[in-house]
Amino acid sequence: MREIIEGLNFNYINPDQVICFRSYGTKSPHVHARCWSLPRIWQKALGVKPHYVIEVISEKYDSLTLEQKKKLLIHELLHIPKSFRGGLRPHKGYISSRIVEELYRKLENKSFF
Template identity: 40%
Template sequence: MRYEEAPDLKERMNEIVKTLEMDHINLDRVECLRGKGSSSRRTIARCHALGKLLQKAMKTEAFYAIEFLERFEKMSREDQDKVIIHELMHIPKTFGGGFRQHDFVCEKNVEILYRRYFKLKTGEVHAVPETPIEEERIVAAIPERPNLFYFWR
């Protein structure tokens, strides 16, 4: 594997984090890299973390690195944004060096956040006819907390 820094992807990630107000994510301690030469054709991206043991040993805080593989480059910009959102969702609210699992980081939740992002960016509701998720349904599903901070708790 060869790794290259990906400042362009970091910039897009910053934009998503700020727009969706994912305030638990310390952007100074998340980095984006492109990985080349992976044997895995199916993997698009991976979220890596500096775990608790290494944090203790190195006397440092948690750090996350998102690795984007070659398949990512061939995707549409919309799908790429969804991948970035997916990987960001693996980072837990504690920002402690662990991960949130795929029961939470699932297609439905990624879709909800992507639509939220799209709406905040463009001021328009994203229309995807095959899997319509109405804004009211999202709110109805989360009666106590009609905003997306729900997802970071």
């Protein structure tokens, strides 16, 4: 996750405030991963900084290739808005397979120097 954040210069994301979580036994058959936010009201009420959780569903995620895993994580990271305040970005306008593909290539080219 850190490699992707740094490799793609997602400077607005603080990796210390992004938690990776592996879960087991989901009921929804199509979900491989999810991005969760901590709403502003919870941040204020609990007195904590914004945090995001990238959840991967073990049964779906673990058997993917490294390329598929990276793309999935890129997709989930794209849900985090530039403001990094506790909101989430929708797919429309921000996330598509073309955008993920481009970012993946950018990331891979960087790691081959």
